[in-house]
Amino acid sequence: MGKLATLHSRIDEKTKESAEKILKAIGVNHSEAINLFYRQIVLRRGIPFSLEIPNEETLDAINELENGKKTKSFKSVKKLFEDNVSKIPELIQELYKIVQELEILFPNRSFALDGHLVGSIGEVLAANYYNLTLEKQSTKNYDAKTEDGRLVQIKATQGKSIGIRSEPVYLLVIQIKSDGSFTEVYNGPGKLAWDKSGAMQKNGQRNISVSKLRELMNHISSTQKIKIYV
DSSP states (O other): OOOOOOOOOOOOHHHHHHHHHHHHHTTOOHHHHHHHHHHHHHHHTSOSSOOOOOOHHHHHHHHHHHHTOOOSOHHHHHHHHHHHHHTHHHHHHHHHHHHHHHHHHOTTSOOOOOHHHHHHHHHHHHHHHTTOEEOOTTOTTOSEEOTTOOEEEEEEESSSEEEESSOOSEEEEEEEOTTSOEEEEEEEEHHHHHHTSOOBOTTSOEEEEHHHHHHHGGGOOGGGSOOOOO
């Protein structure tokens, strides 16, 4: 290892706090993140992500949200949400690159993307593509509502199973891929999945495999499924 240098920089406090919450979720401290950023600059011979100026409609929507005003129609806020969702695939790919580099640097540690990070990504994707209205985080038993008022629990996974704490009214499960896209695993009544789940574990969850959920989809009619908008 070469001689270490010290880097001093100033950053907005809110930005720092928000970034450190994300870094903590993936098991990286700020020094490691800065090292990764500089290494990517060297490897790519430039800033390792695109630098874009938001268009006028997006800026208007941002101002609406920041000022707590609704000076324009809901369409502009919806457009902002859609614009943000469209960036998820690229961001997930960047996360996987970071994970791969961390696992090279620290081969005796796992840096799998899981927990709240994957769950929140899944909720945002589901809200956009299934036209759902998200509830506040940690709302008991459901995460969103459909246009016709159905209460939906959203589960996202990159593994082979999911855990359920209580019987959902309606359950939507998606599997997120490393390229940022996703596939639908389950889209139907929560009772069917709950009844086929395993025994309650010490962590307060009942597990059910992705393969079992896909099998259960054969028993769900098209009228029972939440419509996906692509």
